Amino acid sequence: MAIEPFDVVDLIHTKRDRGALSTAQIDWMVDAYTRGYIAEEQMAAMTMAIFLNGMERSEIRDLTLAMIASGERMNFDGLSKRTTDKHSTGGVGDKITLPLAPLVASFGVAVPQLSGRGLGHTGGTLDKLESIPGWRASLSNEEFYSQLENVGAVICAAGSGLAPADGKLYSLRDITGTVESIPLIASSIMSKKIAEGTAALVLDVKFGSGAFLQDINRGRELAETMVQLGRDAGVATSALLTNMNVPLGLAIGNANEVRESLEVLAGGGPADVTELTIALAREMLTLAGKPDADVEAALKDGRAMDTWRAMISAQGGDPAAALPVARETHVVTASRSGVLVDQKALPFGIAAWRLGAGRARKQDPVQHAAGIDLHAKPGDTVTEGQPLFTMSADEPERFERALEALEGAYRIGDAGDEVFTGGPLIADRIG
Template sequence: MASIEPFDAVDLIKTKRDGGTLSTPQISWLVDAYTRGYVADEQMSAMTMAIFLNGMQPQEIKDLTLAMIATGETLDFSGLSKATTDKHSTGGVGDKITLPLAPLVASFGVAVPQLSGRGLGHTGGTLDKLESIPGWRAKLSNDEFMRQLEEVGAVVCAAGAGLAPADGKLYALRDITGTVEAIPLIASSIMSKKIAEGTASLVLDVKHGSGAFMQDPVRSRELAEVMVRLGNDAGTRTVALLTNMHVPLGLAIGNANEVRESVEVLAGGGPADVVELTVALAREMLALAGLPDADVESALADGRAMDSWRAMISAQGGDPDAALPTARETQVVTADRDGILVKQEALPFGIAAWRLGAGRARKEDPVQHAAGIDLHAKPGDTVRAGQPLFTLSADEPERFARALEALDGAWAIGDPGTPVDDGGPLIAGRVE
């Protein structure tokens, strides 16, 4: 005989549709019943739209997050001899920060368990970037994962399906129902996975601006506040930095070229903005891990962070000395006049890199590791007529026309004194 369910999905949908509040048992049941397949996709679609339109109370968001964690396993790092800390970014264009950051933090004897994903749309995934290194593999067994955390400190690998499986199901549904941007759903999605991951502390990099998932700075601060509260309530010490993604981060947008730029940072060089954000996030992570006075810059300058990177890549089968893939075709775009580069909008550059082959439209699509864009100037720089502004790289030359279409109006050169549209400071605030 079929067991009798304690709630009716239609009643819960109507409650939320009419602006009501769901109780802890109702939310727990809903998430579990959806994961089991008892609540249908059509019903959960109606619920996510009701949440999108009416929002959720803080207690409801907390209940939703904990219910999603309860659908799967949680990791336990209590057996490690080191403190654990992690970072999550809401993503953007040229955001390769995890690559230099994880080994930099690990070089201080702290464990960084970075369970990462693949890119979809214009934001590249960390795993896609690392897979441009010959031999490197994203999948690790639990034993390999724990051993590498103990011995090397830094691990960037694919998250198993066992962490918050409700989130995977719900995320796919939000993607096709126009409910991705709901703050309660974003916050519970990110934090259910991060809390289930079991790290003792977490630093969030919540972006705003053209290339960000949440473009409005006010909404991005609201998202950060909700996520920080969720983390701290669950016993994961959490802080957030609010950062600017109006302009691409660094000079490389793609996969292999972003690895190349990350290695430059680890060698003590690299673009100033990538270094600034890497150092700021490392300081926050190390402070939460009990090292508030760590001299982060010296670890980049003296080679310790690079040693940590080499150990991390080698442990996952990668060759840190191997040549990275390069594209068969390139096209250079030059300045049409003398002046100041006053605009370089992140989103169109992200879409252009995606059209060159650096991203994917569907989860199963391959990425072209050598495809992407290298910038030769940033907003505020003086340029001369004929000077290269950026180089497009792709394996198929027919991709260039559509990439250039995306970039129409995305950059501009002005006269000296023209205001520069850079979205303001790189680090705009902090939430704890």
């Protein structure tokens, strides 16, 4: 048996006592954990030490590179198109990937969007798309590259071979209270995205009540860290810092978010969803060498919708098929006339999750028709008895717990009262 070059307990002591780990120590730690030499409880102690004491920039870079090295790296050199990708840190009603990928691809660039499933109140892109009859998330490498070349956009499940160390570490963080660590979030996201092999990457980093990191300054720190990690790895990277205090759009769920995405692709849809889709598309296309692309025109003239239909069809889906509809609905109306002055994102995300739109465990199924459709947003005038939102579920007994989550989540005030949105939708650009 080979003698290990380091002792994991020594490394834990170093981080516990606010020291820095060397490149060699981090490389060994990630490799030893991936092959099972370092025990789960030892890595749990390490992640808590990192959560409490942080990491230096050089350590975060080394951790990211070590996780990339734990598995495969994709290569798009054989494509005739430049690649550009986007990652969102997730939020309530965040369906932007759905209209964004075909919109960007309609300009002749390739969008290899490897996505995931939801856990907790943030819905997963694959869960949304699986509400389309026939659509499949798993593609062979041959199908993936062929679709990228011929259609331009692919949204599918990431293979287990990309950054396996991150997959193992993420599962551990999820059950040890160490998810909200900037070094661990940044290295997790960027190890997968860099391993994907994209030439350019735009990050949508959320802040506010429905985001991982609610404080805008913590969101900015995460964005700056990830942009630097991308650039260190030779990936053209930028980030938008975006507001998740209020749900994005009017649909929260799976099938209803697909419906709303189709409205955007048809040149309509809620103003905030359209604004963010266009802003991210411009960022992606600028990094891909097409700064003058007229993205609004591609939504209006049908090019983006044509690419959507081709993308869905290529993965077995029927873009013309009816989307699932829930068996039961419950409408909540305004208790008084006035102005909707507050609508907190997180409680609406939790309520949609309780209705069946999300999952508590990775193996749980989602109900594709479950969710919430909003009929008013902050700043809108409402009258007594007017519908504020409609909840949908297959089992009516879910409504009570969803309503419990929404106690105090929205408020009707008087004309002239301050309306809380947490500021503009796009707070800053980094990079």
